[in-house]
Amino acid sequence: MLRVRDDDAEAFAELVELYHPRLVTVMHHVVGNADEAEDLAQEVFLRVFRGRKKYHPKAKFSTWLYTIANNLALNALRNRQRKPVVPLNLRDSGPLGPRPVEQLAKDTGAAPGERIEQQELAAVIQEALAGLNERQRVAVVLNKFEDMNYAEIAEVMEMSVKAVKSLLSRARENLRLALKDYIYMEGAPSDNGAPEGN
Amino acid sequence: MANLSDEERENLVAYLDNELDEAATQELEARINLDPDLRKEVETLKQTWGLLDFLPKPQPSPSFTHRTMERLSLEKLGRVVDTGKMPAAASVWPRRLAWAAAVLLTAGLGYAAAHYFFAPPDSLGQDEALVRHLRVLENWRQYEHVDDLDFLRALDAPELFGEDTGASD
Numbered sequence: 001m002l003r004v005r006d007d008d009a010e011a012f013a014e015l016v017e018l019y020h021p022r023l024v025t026v027m028h029h030v031v032g033n034a035d036e037a038e039d040l041a042q043e044v045f046l047r048v049f050r051g052r053k054k055y056h057p058k059a060k061f062s063t064w065l066y067t068i069a070n071n072l073a074l075n076a077l078r079n080r081q082r083k084p085v086v087p088l089n090l091r092d093s094g095p096l097g098p099r100p101v102e103q104l105a106k107d108t109g110a111a112p113g114e115r116i117e118q119q120e121l122a123a124v125i126q127e128a129l130a131g132l133n134e135r136q137r138v139a140v141v142l143n144k145f146e147d148m149n150y151a152e153i154a155e156v157m158e159m160s161v162k163a164v165k166s167l168l169s170r171a172r173e174n175l176r177l178a179l180k181d182y183i184y185m186e187g188a189p190s191d192n193g194a195p196e197g198n
Numbered sequence: 199m200a201n202l203s204d205e206e207r208e209n210l211v212a213y214l215d216n217e218l219d220e221a222a223t224q225e226l227e228a229r230i231n232l233d234p235d236l237r238k239e240v241e242t243l244k245q246t247w248g249l250l251d252f253l254p255k256p257q258p259s260p261s262f263t264h265r266t267m268e269r270l271s272l273e274k275l276g277r278v279v280d281t282g283k284m285p286a287a288a289s290v291w292p293r294r295l296a297w298a299a300a301v302l303l304t305a306g307l308g309y310a311a312a313h314y315f316f317a318p319p320d321s322l323g324q325d326e327a328l329v330r331h332l333r334v335l336e337n338w339r340q341y342e343h344v345d346d347l348d349f350l351r352a353l354d355a356p357e358l359f360g361e362d363t364g365a366s367d
Contacts, residue, residue, distance in 0.1 A: 008272075012270070014265075016262070016266050018265065018299055020262050020266075024258040024262070025256050025354040029253065029256075030286055034256055037256065038258060041258070041262075042262070042265065042266050042269060046266070046269060046270060072347060117352075122253060122254055125249050125250060125253055126253060126254070132274075144247070149215075150212070150217050165208050166204075167213055168210055168212075168215070169212075172243055172246065172247065176242055184245075193270075
């Protein structure tokens with residue numbers, strides 16, 4: 001990042017290459033749309049470049065990156081609430097549905113019937129995640145997929161650690177209620193040995 | 199489902215996230231060992247969290263970095279083009295003043311030309327008539343009481359006021 005601060009475009013390209021898969025994943029889980037996630041991730045990197053002179057070496061780069069990402073994602077979600085669009089059901093086919101590689105992401109060699117069951121389960125989980133409020137969703141995604149601790153999440157979301165603790169507790173309770181019918185579902189992580197979150 | 203206060207629930211989630219200090223962790227673990235409802239609660243929360251592993255893993259497009267760098271180049275280029283087109287703020291004012299002066303000069307010349315070429319043709323004739331009839335105008339108040347010209351001529355007759363031109367005292 002120090003090289004980027006000194007206007008090294010090649011270093012910036014390396015930075016984008018290194019961080020974009022994680023950032024796009026986070027954005028996708030927060031906004032729930034692959035194209036929008038990529039657009040937002042691109043905008044995050046452009047803002048990083050525009051603000052490169054303000055970067056302090058003491059700050060952790062990923063924290064700075066996700067702070068920008070958090071602000072952009074929350075703005076995008078608020079704009080969407082002001083101008084609502086009809087969301088496409090993930091189970092719909094078509095060019096804007098999940099990509100084949102996404103659909104196979106959790107394919108563990110299961111039989112076709114089980115695979116469909118897993119895809120349906122993924123859609124239900126995605127719906128449950130989308131049912132959380134924006135801040136809860138961001139906190140969950142950063143905690144679950146970026147392995148951020150409460151202090152890091154607090155820094156990114158510009159709130160206190162206590163507030164993050166409360167936010168995550170309510171988020172997990174909401175998820176538990178939304179997914180209660182699937183907790184003992186056949187093929188769920190608890191039954192087939194999929195990794196546990198903790 | 200265990201009957202937990204908000205704070206207890208927050209601590210339970212924090213425990214699962216390894217965010218509790220040593221003493222609080224030990225205390226909570228002791229409670230979990232003794233309370234089957236709490237154990238079930240912990241298990242349910244763990245399983246819910248584990249379900250998130252089933253979310254699709256998005257694959258960013260392979261050209262993401264290339265497209266981002268392209269956007270950055272366009273942005274830089276746009277800035278250069280803008281700088282070339284837009285004059286600096288300091289050089290704007292002299293140009294604006296020159297325009298304002300040109301507009302004022304044109305307006306002034308236009309007015310003068312219009313006055314010279316389109317002045318009413320009889321404006322000089324009116325002045326001459328005014329001078330010619332000056333005596334009438336000066337006595338206009340008295341002439342107002344005169345009904346017609348015959349009456350005025352009759353006033354000029356010497357016998358009208360009893361003057362006898364042929365007689366003498």
